[in-house]
Amino acid sequence: MVNQFPQVLTIAGSDCDGSAGMQADMNTFQRCGVYGMSVLTAAVAGNSYGIFASQPMPTAFIDKQFSVLADDFEIKACKTGMLTDAQTIKTVAKNYQKYDFGPLVLDPVIITKHGDMLLEEQAYETLKSDLIPLADVLTPNYYEAVKLTGVEIKTPADALKAAHILQEMGAKNVYVKGQHADDKQEEVTDVALLADGTSFSLSEAYVDTTHINGTGDLLSSCIVAQIAQGKALTDAFKIAKKFVTAAIANQIDVGHKFGPVNHLVDFKF
Numbered sequence: 001m002v003n004q005f006p007q008v009l010t011i012a013g014s015d016c017d018g019s020a021g022m023q024a025d026m027n028t029f030q031r032c033g034v035y036g037m038s039v040l041t042a043a044v045a046g047n048s049y050g051i052f053a054s055q056p057m058p059t060a061f062i063d064k065q066f067s068v069l070a071d072d073f074e075i076k077a078c079k080t081g082m083l084t085d086a087q088t089i090k091t092v093a094k095n096y097q098k099y100d101f102g103p104l105v106l107d108p109v110i111i112t113k114h115g116d117m118l119l120e121e122q123a124y125e126t127l128k129s130d131l132i133p134l135a136d137v138l139t140p141n142y143y144e145a146v147k148l149t150g151v152e153i154k155t156p157a158d159a160l161k162a163a164h165i166l167q168e169m170g171a172k173n174v175y176v177k178g179q180h181a182d183d184k185q186e187e188v189t190d191v192a193l194l195a196d197g198t199s200f201s202l203s204e205a206y207v208d209t210t211h212i213n214g215t216g217d218l219l220s221s222c223i224v225a226q227i228a229q230g231k232a233l234t235d236a237f238k239i240a241k242k243f244v245t246a247a248i249a250n251q252i253d254v255g256h257k258f259g260p261v262n263h264l265v266d267f268k269f
């Protein structure tokens, strides 16, 4: 018997503790029933206390990874994660336009929730000019949406305003992740703005935990997997929001400070 799985790609950094980056994307792909591949853009030395060192990959090596995958595979959808600097962004944009790797989910990774910078500030303009216009789906967290638009976000209505600005920059669909730093809040509300101009919010229970490393990666790679499996975008967003909430709520005991979410949680897709 030959099993067929949709093939998907993450263009991302490696986070050696497995909580985020390419490792989290691959775990999520597997949970979602798709075959995952990776173009490595950088590697970080990190653990549950934070990120201690970072190393971008040479652009020629990034080019080579794209070309060998394009020679051999039929990639249905892809995502980007950590891209470090303007040169890496330009390399990824060039390769994405050269090959047919399906819809692009752009997770504009700028900073981890513990304050480690993963994209140089000088590269924000390149992200806007070279990559955001290629995005089928853009998934900024609250901080990234503020940085990229200048909108002060306090409410879901503010997040929607930022989403409109990001759409004007060229992203077709925008998913702005909600704020979640308040142990008194009952729900975390994300906001989606679709290409046809319709918008909706997605609210799930707030979970008071320190084990939330890699939430953004799980969300964006789950969206990629749903797209590759032919799901409508609205359904892809709903499934990803429910999966990330379940992975946060069912904590695993890994690391001594800020642990990873639970990719292995029992969840029906």
Ligand SMILES: Nc1ncnc2c1ncn2[C@@H]1O[C@H](COP(=O)(O)OP(=O)(O)O)[C@@H](O)[C@H]1O
Pocket: 112, 113, 140, 141, 142, 177, 178, 180, 188, 189, 190, 204, 205, 206, 207, 208, 209, 212, 214, 215, 216, 217, 219, 241, 244, 245, 248
């Ligand atoms: N403590 C929490 N409780 C419930 N949902 C959360 C919590 N933290 C993050 N989320 C959800 O996880 C997803 C990823 O958001 P976020 O953590 O802001 O991304 P990033 O990892 O890019 O910073 C969003 O759907 C967000 O609403």
Ligand SMILES: Cc1ncc(COP(=O)(O)OP(=O)(O)O)c(N)n1
Pocket: 012, 013, 014, 015, 019, 020, 021, 022, 043, 044, 046, 081, 082, 109, 111, 112, 113, 114, 118, 212, 213, 214, 215, 216, 217, 218
């Ligand atoms: C290599 C690498 N890429 C991305 C992240 C951050 O992941 P993300 O899910 O966007 O953010 P956190 O939830 O971990 O803050 C990383 N740490 N390493």
